[in-house]
Amino acid sequence: MSAETASLCSTLLFVGLFVFVSAAQKNITAVSGQKNVILTCQAPKNNILVVKWSRADLEPEYVLLYRDEQFVPDDQHPSFMNRVDLQDRQMKDGDVSLILNNVTINDTGTYECHVFPNNEHICNISLRVVPPGQTGGHTEDGGKEAGGKEDGSVGLKVGLSVAAVLLFVAVVSFLIYRKKKVKKVNYESTCSSQS
Template identity: 65%
Template sequence: MSAVTASLCSTLLFVGLFVFVSADQKNITAESGQKVSLPCRTPNNNTIRLVKWSRNDLKPQHVLLYRDGHFEPANQHPSFKNRVELQDRQMKDGDVSLILKDVTINDTGTYECLFIMSGTKNAPSIIHLSVVDPPGQPGGDTEDGGKEAGGKEAGGHKEAVSVVLIVSLSVSAVLVLVAAVVSYLFYQKQRSVL
C-alpha cells in the first residue's frame, strides 16, 4: 500500500469516527420525584416554527409538541400530560429546553429534541435520562447494593443495553469505513491495471 493510500485511509477513518462520535448526545441522571431540565437550544434567534420533544419507545411518541405558535396536547403521550413544559415559553435566545416534573423510573429513556426554524431543520439533540430511586427507597441505595427483586441493579439493564448499542454502532461505523476504503483501493488497483 502506497503512502498516499495509507494517508487517505487514515484520514477517512479519522473523519468518519469524528463525525460519528460528535453527535449531540447528553446523559442526565435524576432521582424519582425531582424536576429535571433536558437542555436543547436553537443556534440563533430565527422564528421557531416547530419544537418536538419525543421518545421513540412510546406510542404516541410526543412528549411535547409546539407548532406555529401553539402547543398541541392532542397527540401527547398520556404519562406526560400536565408534567412537561418548555423552560422558556417564549423561547428567548433559542432556549427550547424541556422541564419534566415529578420524574419516575418510567421516565427513563432517550429523548429527542427536534426544531424547525424558518424552513431549516436541525439534527436532533439526544438526551438519555436515567431516573433512580433516592437512597433508602426500594431499589435505591440499600443494603443489597441497589438491587431489586431478581438481582438486577435498578436501571442497570437499560444502561448496559445503551452501552452495547453505542459500541455496536461504533464498530459498525468503523466497518463501513473500512469496507469503503478497501473498495476504493480495489477500484484504484483495477483502474491502474487497465
C-alpha cells in the same frame, strides 16, 4: 492522492465526526418523585417555528410538540399529558429546554429535540431516574450527583479532543503523501534529464 491515502483520510474524518456527534449527548440522573427536571437544550437563534421533543422507545413517541405558540396534544404520549413544558415558551436566545414535572421511573430514556423549519436534530439527553433514597452516585459521564443535575461537558471535551487528533493525523498523512509524491516527481525528472 492514492486510493489508500484517500480511504484512510475519509475513514479518519468519518470516525472523528461520529465521535463528535455521539459525544454531544448529555446524561442526567434524577430521583423519582422529584418535582421538576430540566432537560437543557439550546437551538440556533434562527427562526424557530416548531419544537418537537420525543422518545423513540414510546408509541406515540411525542413527549411535547409546540407549534404556533401553543402546545399540540395530538399524538402526545399519555404519560406526559400536563407534565411537560418549555422553560421559555418564547424561546429567547434559542432556549428550547424541556421541563418534566413529577418525575417517575418510567421517565427513564433518551429524549431527542428537533426544531423546525429545518427539522434540525439538536439534542440527545439520556435521563436515568432512580428510586427515592437511592444515592444515584455520579452520572455515567462523570457528572454531578442525582437530583436532575447534568454534566455533558466531559463527553463533549473528550469527543472534541479525539476529533482534533484524528483531523491532525489526517492532515499529517496527507502532507507526508504529498511530500513523497513531490520527491518522486523530482527524482523522475532528474533521472530523465540525465538520460
